[in-house]
Amino acid sequence: MALQRNSKLVTKKFIAYLIPSILMVFAMQFGSLIDGILIGQMIGTEALSATSLVMPILSIAQLPGFALGVGGSIVIANLLGKRDVAKAKKVFSFCLIMAFAISLSFTIASFFVSKPLASLFGEKSLGYSEPYVFGYLLTNPIIAVAMVYGSIMAVDNNPKLSSALYIVANVAKVGIEILLISLLSKSGIYWATFGAAISTGLGYLVGLLTVIFYIRSKKRLLKLTFKMKGAGLKEIMKASSTSALNMVLTAVQTLVVNIFIGMLVTSQQDLLAYGLISNMVFLFELLCGGVANLIPNLCSIFYGEKDFFSLKSLTKKMFMITIGITLVVTAVILITPQGYSFIFGQSDFSNFDHVAFLLRIYCLNFIGYEINKFSMNYYPSVDKNAVSWVVVLSRELVVVLPLTLSLLFAKGLEGYCWANVLNETITVLITCVFIFFYNRKKKIYKGLLMLEELNVVSMDVSLDNEINNASVISEELTKFALANKVPERESQLVGLASEEMVNNIVTYGYKKNVHSYIDVNLKVLEDKLILRIRDDGMPFDPTKYEFDEDEDYSTSGILLIKKLTDKMNYMRVLNLNNTVFEINTKGVTNNGN
Amino acid sequence: MEIKIEHGENLVISLKGRLDTVTSVELGEKLEKEEMNEKLVIMDMKELEYISSAGLRLLLTLKKKLSPEGKELEIHNLNPVCQEVFRVTGFGNILTVK
Numbered sequence: 001m002a003l004q005r006n007s008k009l010v011t012k013k014f015i016a017y018l019i020p021s022i023l024m025v026f027a028m029q030f031g032s033l034i035d036g037i038l039i040g041q042m043i044g045t046e047a048l049s050a051t052s053l054v055m056p057i058l059s060i061a062q063l064p065g066f067a068l069g070v071g072g073s074i075v076i077a078n079l080l081g082k083r084d085v086a087k088a089k090k091v092f093s094f095c096l097i098m099a100f101a102i103s104l105s106f107t108i109a110s111f112f113v114s115k116p117l118a119s120l121f122g123e124k125s126l127g128y129s130e131p132y133v134f135g136y137l138l139t140n141p142i143i144a145v146a147m148v149y150g151s152i153m154a155v156d157n158n159p160k161l162s163s164a165l166y167i168v169a170n171v172a173k174v175g176i177e178i179l180l181i182s183l184l185s186k187s188g189i190y191w192a193t194f195g196a197a198i199s200t201g202l203g204y205l206v207g208l209l210t211v212i213f214y215i216r217s218k219k220r221l222l223k224l225t226f227k228m229k230g231a232g233l234k235e236i237m238k239a240s241s242t243s244a245l246n247m248v249l250t251a252v253q254t255l256v257v258n259i260f261i262g263m264l265v266t267s268q269q270d271l272l273a274y275g276l277i278s279n280m281v282f283l284f285e286l287l288c289g290g291v292a293n294l295i296p297n298l299c300s301i302f303y304g305e306k307d308f309f310s311l312k313s314l315t316k317k318m319f320m321i322t323i324g325i326t327l328v329v330t331a332v333i334l335i336t337p338q339g340y341s342f343i344f345g346q347s348d349f350s351n352f353d354h355v356a357f358l359l360r361i362y363c364l365n366f367i368g369y370e371i372n373k374f375s376m377n378y379y380p381s382v383d384k385n386a387v388s389w390v391v392v393l394s395r396e397l398v399v400v401l402p403l404t405l406s407l408l409f410a411k412g413l414e415g416y417c418w419a420n421v422l423n424e425t426i427t428v429l430i431t432c433v434f435i436f437f438y439n440r441k442k443k444i445y446k447g448l449l450m451l452e453e454l455n456v457v458s459m460d461v462s463l464d465n466e467i468n469n470a471s472v473i474s475e476e477l478t479k480f481a482l483a484n485k486v487p488e489r490e491s492q493l494v495g496l497a498s499e500e501m502v503n504n505i506v507t508y509g510y511k512k513n514v515h516s517y518i519d520v521n522l523k524v525l526e527d528k529l530i531l532r533i534r535d536d537g538m539p540f541d542p543t544k545y546e547f548d549e550d551e552d553y554s555t556s557g558i559l560l561i562k563k564l565t566d567k568m569n570y571m572r573v574l575n576l577n578n579t580v581f582e583i584n585t586k587g588v589t590n591n592g593n
Numbered sequence: 594m595e596i597k598i599e600h601g602e603n604l605v606i607s608l609k610g611r612l613d614t615v616t617s618v619e620l621g622e623k624l625e626k627e628e629m630n631e632k633l634v635i636m637d638m639k640e641l642e643y644i645s646s647a648g649l650r651l652l653l654t655l656k657k658k659l660s661p662e663g664k665e666l667e668i669h670n671l672n673p674v675c676q677e678v679f680r681v682t683g684f685g686n687i688l689t690v691k
Contacts, residue, residue, distance in 0.1 A: 553683030
């Protein structure tokens, strides 16, 4: 029987994680959309434009929670992949406490800086912008804590709770916002806008109720600790840097570009086109954001485990899905910009040719846009932050600002559309060139995924959950170990460990007639054998298993391998059982080359 | 796995290969059909390379079947790896190993 590795088990998990992630993105995008509608309808269009103008400030305020949440989850996922739960707990605690502390300092500052900050965007709209900035900063620590929990719960075996947090928060926010604006508008526009601002924080406070379920979850690995020495500040900062830099530069870029667009784009058709263009970003985020969110979580874990087969397979799938969706939506907009505009309420298509032309140009940027977003999420997950920095700096600063501004001045909104297409394309090219030279310099990384070559003798297979496969894998692993000059005893032991474990998984792990897969990996190192068995059966920690046989003998296979192997580790990662055995070897002559 | 059964003064069952999840079922089915009139049943494991807990459970079942009939089960010629399995599971204490 030819045994091969497949990605069916990890793909099952990917699909299980994808649905909550898509729902989460939907909730967040609709939350923002409805927020705008409510402010516009219930307070007024002046309030809407004033609150839109101060968005860059709010983005900066979100930075601690967002960056430490994303960065922390990357580091934690990586540590869980390496089975270092103790350090993962420290990272979790550090990120949570730091995000809260920094946000709290913003809250304290809000009493003094809200007015001067808001006045930067014009004295005329200060009546709206000041209470909005003040209200948002006041509740900012709640948002920061929720963002950290949202990111961490997803990597700590609770992706559904993570999505539930955002969904509950955004639904609650809408309800609270309607209530507060209705109640406070009697006291004037200041308090109505203040009510709209604090509704986000209060919504997240309701969303944080999901943390109660997380704390009670049996699948949870991370617990808060105040012993944070050795949390790895450098690693956290490195992993957080891309999202932090991206957030700051996006805010700066949006601010600068918006100022010039406001000055240069004046015709009715251009204004209509600009509104539709802004919604295009929303549409692509809505459709592709769910996949993008999963990249750091999944890739970091598999990178930590050095399971490059799963990493490559899932990365390829996520990339294909993202680009597939992007190509289809781009094609639809190219074919029928009127159809796209209709979704956003445009029904009058007289004099629409110029708008259609601009939409067709602008939609071309999304292929590059999604590739660049993919890069920004992927490379920090595999510890190649330098690449993601290149992407961020290129698309948010080096290329986009001079290019956008010069084309905007030269050709108006059409120039802006072309600038976006060129910017994303140039960034993709710059990234590829950078990767080429980086790989050439470092010599150990290969291809666009930049994974190092593992010079280890290993056997990597996937099995159907059938009882006969317990014997098959045992025999094959023993043969493989013997062929690689592992001593007879240790070769037989590794076979025994795999048989007993697979037998147990097949017999007790699944309900009747449930078909699934078990991934088995054996690494032959110089001084030991490492056997990893991964399954999606019921949670079962063999290291805690005790057999209550009232005899002086035991027929338990699990106890047998516990006694015969030198080390046994277990961890529930990505809702998968991961059991790792180590068997010390002596006299292994093959070094894997 | 190869199974050789010889009747005589004692019943000698010689095993060659691996006694695992699959082959222990095969051996069990074969022994179920076998008439065991001899007082002593010897499992000769000289050529048995490997035994798992499934194989141990089969031996235990066989012993429990033979004991009430006043018959004995002996295990002969275990290789070092199988001996270790017998030792850590306590099977070396409940079965006669020679």
